[in-house]
Amino acid sequence: MNFVRDIFLLYNVMLVCCVLLVSSKPATFQQDFKVTWSDSHLKLVEGGNAIQLTLDQNSGCGFASKYKYMYGRVSIRIKLVPGDSAGTVTAFYMNSDNAMHDELDFEFLGNRSGQPYTVQTNIFAQGKGEREQRVNLWFDPSLQYHTYTLLWNHHHIVFMVDEVPIRVYKNNEARGIPYPKSQPMGVYSTLWEADNWATRGGLEKIDWSKAPFLAYYRDFDIEGCPYPGPMSCASNPSNMWESANYKELNPTQARLYRWVRTNHLVYDYCTDKSRNPVPPPECLAGI
Numbered sequence: 001m002n003f004v005r006d007i008f009l010l011y012n013v014m015l016v017c018c019v020l021l022v023s024s025k026p027a028t029f030q031q032d033f034k035v036t037w038s039d040s041h042l043k044l045v046e047g048g049n050a051i052q053l054t055l056d057q058n059s060g061c062g063f064a065s066k067y068k069y070m071y072g073r074v075s076i077r078i079k080l081v082p083g084d085s086a087g088t089v090t091a092f093y094m095n096s097d098n099a100m101h102d103e104l105d106f107e108f109l110g111n112r113s114g115q116p117y118t119v120q121t122n123i124f125a126q127g128k129g130e131r132e133q134r135v136n137l138w139f140d141p142s143l144q145y146h147t148y149t150l151l152w153n154h155h156h157i158v159f160m161v162d163e164v165p166i167r168v169y170k171n172n173e174a175r176g177i178p179y180p181k182s183q184p185m186g187v188y189s190t191l192w193e194a195d196n197w198a199t200r201g202g203l204e205k206i207d208w209s210k211a212p213f214l215a216y217y218r219d220f221d222i223e224g225c226p227y228p229g230p231m232s233c234a235s236n237p238s239n240m241w242e243s244a245n246y247k248e249l250n251p252t253q254a255r256l257y258r259w260v261r262t263n264h265l266v267y268d269y270c271t272d273k274s275r276n277p278v279p280p281p282e283c284l285a286g287i
């Protein structure tokens with residue numbers, strides 16, 4: 001495992017978040033992450049500041065955080081597979097990885113050259129998912145790094161692309177709607193082939209003559225309560241991600257969110273009548 005010995009700069013507070021003073025400090029890949037799938041397909045690049053993930057006919061690959069986190073704000077910059085990426089899926093997600101699991105997914109679905117990348121998001125609460133939404137990105141995400149963020153606190157879960165909210169899932173537990181609230185989640189990334197469903201519902205197949213497919217990740221920022229760790233951390237109201245700024249979308253964010261839903265939403269399980277003749281309760285509780 002050469003990879004885990006290499007230094008990868010991360011900017012996070014995971015080791016200090018449970019003291020009252022919350023501050024950022026660089027950490028190392030070695031300290032905070034581990035390879036979970038195919039060491040040989042992961043490589044440090046950009047002077048050790050970025051990780052290159054490779055998908056070829058032999059394998060995809062993946063890595064995960066060593067700790068799990070209970071609530072927090074996790075972001076990463078990703079440069080996706082360029083050119084003909086149809087049939088590839090690059091993912092960034094959190095998962096409690098147990099029987100009745102909670103999970104928050106960003107899945108980047110590749111496309112034929114020149115066709116828009118689609119971001120699929122999904123939310124599992126206590127083992128139940130099937131809450132897919134899809135938006136087409138308003139830029140080519142393979143040309144430059146862009147920032148993808150998951151905010152998870154007692155009030156809501158927000159998925160953001162370059163600080164633009166693309167999805168909000170409110171905590172409506174009081175109305176009987178499941179919400180992830182008791183299981184710490186790890187942070188995961190993978191690159192794999194899924195040409196049976198990913199692009200135009202599986203119509204567009206992966207073109208192996210274009211392999212290897214490469215995606216790049218850098219600048220992790222994980223601010224959350226690490227687990228194992230003191231459980232009192234998660235309920236501390238002075239955690240940054242629970243502060244007033246993060247309780248609800250501000251007016252600018254709310255406007256951007258409406259812009260995304262009006263102009264870039266291409267699929268929403270809430271309005272898919274063939275799957276959900278009656279919309280699931282969270283869809284009626286307001287977005």
Ligand SMILES: *[C@@H]1O[C@H](CO)[C@@H](O)[C@H](O)[C@H]1NC(C)=O
Nearest residue numbers: 109111115116118198199200
């Ligand atoms: C790929 O491009 C097609 C054609 O523009 C579009 O309909 C589709 O939403 C895009 N994304 C995926 C993942 O198929």
